[in-house]
Amino acid sequence: MMPLPLKRFLTVAVATTLCGAVQAATVLKISHNQSTDVPVHKAMKVFADKVQEYTDGEVKVRIYPNAQLGTQRESLELVQSGMLSMAKSNAAELEAFEPLYGVYNLPYLFTGSDHFYKIIGGPIGEEILLASKDKGFIGITYYDAGSRSFYAKKPIKTPADLKGMKIRTQPSPSAVKMIELLGANPSPIAFGELYTALQQGVVDGAENNESALTDNRHGEVAKFYSRDEHTMIPDVLVISTQIWEELTPEQQAAIKKAASESMMAQKELWAENTKKAIDIATNELGVTFVEDVDKPAFAEIVLPMHDDAAKSNPQIADLITRIKAEAE
Ligand code: GCU
Numbered sequence: 001m002m003p004l005p006l007k008r009f010l011t012v013a014v015a016t017t018l019c020g021a022v023q024a025a026t027v028l029k030i031s032h033n034q035s036t037d038v039p040v041h042k043a044m045k046v047f048a049d050k051v052q053e054y055t056d057g058e059v060k061v062r063i064y065p066n067a068q069l070g071t072q073r074e075s076l077e078l079v080q081s082g083m084l085s086m087a088k089s090n091a092a093e094l095e096a097f098e099p100l101y102g103v104y105n106l107p108y109l110f111t112g113s114d115h116f117y118k119i120i121g122g123p124i125g126e127e128i129l130l131a132s133k134d135k136g137f138i139g140i141t142y143y144d145a146g147s148r149s150f151y152a153k154k155p156i157k158t159p160a161d162l163k164g165m166k167i168r169t170q171p172s173p174s175a176v177k178m179i180e181l182l183g184a185n186p187s188p189i190a191f192g193e194l195y196t197a198l199q200q201g202v203v204d205g206a207e208n209n210e211s212a213l214t215d216n217r218h219g220e221v222a223k224f225y226s227r228d229e230h231t232m233i234p235d236v237l238v239i240s241t242q243i244w245e246e247l248t249p250e251q252q253a254a255i256k257k258a259a260s261e262s263m264m265a266q267k268e269l270w271a272e273n274t275k276k277a278i279d280i281a282t283n284e285l286g287v288t289f290v291e292d293v294d295k296p297a298f299a300e301i302v303l304p305m306h307d308d309a310a311k312s313n314p315q316i317a318d319l320i321t322r323i324k325a326e327a328e
Contacts, residue, residue, distance in 0.1 A: 026059045026247070028239070031069035031078070032088035033191050038215050039273045040088060040143045040235055041065055043266030047141075047237070050258035055251050061086075071190040073171060080136030082242035090145060091233050092170035098132035103319045105174035106309055107230040107302040111327045116144075116232050118326050121263070124319065129236070136241050141259035142234040144270040145209055149227045151218065152205025155290040156226040158297050159183055168194055168206040170233075174309070178230065178302050191216075198222055210289075211277040219285035226290040228298045 028051070034041055041063065048061035069075055069084060072093045078084035080097070094101035103109070110116040119125050120142040129139030150156045152165065162184040169175040171188040179186035187203050197203045198221045205222060206212070207230070213219030237259060244252065281287035310317035 025057060026251070028059060028061045028085040028243070029069070030061060030063045030086040030088060030237070031067070031075035031084055032063070032065055033067040033072050033075075034065060034088075035215060036065050038211065039266050039269035040145075042269055043143055043262045044088065044237070046265045047258050047262035050261055051255055054254035054258055059247070059251050059255070067190075067192050071192065073190070076137070076238070079238060079240045082136070082240045084240065085243045086140075086237065086239045088143070088235055088237050090170060091142075091236050092172040092175055094132075094236060094238075095172045095174060097137070098128075098135055099313060100128050100131045100315060100319065101236075102172075102174050102309060103128070103316055103323065104233045105172055105178075105231060106306055106320070107178055108299045109306070109320070109323060110232045113232075115327050116234075117267070118328075119323055120234050121260075122326075124322055124326070128319070132238075133241055137238045138241055138244050140237045140239050140255065141263045142236055143263060143266045145233060145235045146211070146270065146274060147229040147232045148207045148209060149225060149229050149293075150205055150207045151213065151222040151225040151287075153222060153224065155224045155288070156205070156228070157290060157292060158294045159301055161226075165204040166202075168197060168203040174305065178305065181301050181305070182298065194218065195221070210274050210281065213281040213285065213287055214277040215273075219281045219287040223286060224288050224290055225281070226293050228293045228295055230298060230302065 030044055032041065032044070044063050048063060051059050051061050070078065072087070072089040075084060075087040076089055076093070076097055079087050091101045091104040095105055110119070125142060132138060150162070150167070154161070156162055159182045162182050165184045166187050167179050167184045169179050169186045169188050171190070176186040176188055189197055194206055195217060198206060198218060206218065210225065213222070213225060247255070278289065282289065306320055310320050
């Protein structure tokens with residue numbers, strides 16, 4: 001058990017006076033590792049406003065950006081223990097906490113954005129969000145994090161170009177495996193340390209969506225973004241199971257409604273931000289977007305990961321089959 005004062009600091013309870021009566025408002029703190037300029041932060045602000053509105057102020061949300069409460073992993077551990085109420089993490093990192101999230105880490109699983117949204121906005125996505133209940137957290141909603149491609153100081157058009165390169169990956173078993181299969185050396189490091197790692201040559205490249213070039217300034221140090229689009233891994237807003245169970249059913253419903261509305265708000269913000277990122281990366285940072293990438297060659301090497309994942313876990317096997325059946 002954690003000391004109560006510490007728990008209080010990170011989770012709940014401020015006293016407000018309403019008509020002379022003292023009412024405890026629940027405060028949910030969200031930790032995340034991005035700046036306040038990115039779509040996911042703006043969407044969580046929408047979430048915060050709507051939670052306040054739909055619960056008539058009974059529940060308030062405060063967002064702590066820039067990993068000030070810890071890295072994604074540290075925040076998830078705090079959420080699991082109930083010391084922190086909420087966190088936004090990429091699904092890649094969640095795989096270490098709940099294996100079903102590993103399905104999102106499988107390369108070339110989605111055929112495009114429509115397929116992706118059909119899954120994250122539908123029953124399969126919901127099933128995965130609820131799967132971690134006994135592991136100390138529950139997913140509330142997903143946010144778009146685009147598709148991930150390699151970026152480095154040189155173009156990467158074929159898997160052969162990756163040979164021997166040190167590539168930063170998210171700390172996720174599948175991400176590490178994918179890089180190994182492609183012939184590069186995976187280096188799982190926290191996102192906040194990546195700019196310096198690229199700058200100092202600790203890694204030769206990384207992989208992410210286009211906005212990492214601008215929002216996280218990686219385009220200052222990596223001038224070629226090679227669009228192999230190997231994965232589409234959503235961000236996920238999670239809440240501590242312990243905190244969730246202390247909320248009333250009405251508050252839980254209000255939070256779910258606010259969360260799914262914020263997901264739709266983020267979808268639009270994401271599209272605009274990606275366009276802007278490509279423009280700024282090209283015209284201000286001098287990044288070249290390499291489009292003539294041999295995607296089938298990448299896919300051929302990493303597609304066996306689907307069968308391996310299916311063999312490792314019958315629930316994952318079932319998810320893969322159902323996700324593929326929903327393809328456009
Ligand atoms: C995306 C994602 C972050 C994650 C990052 C990473 O940008 O939105 O949550 O930390 O990828 O590569 O680590």
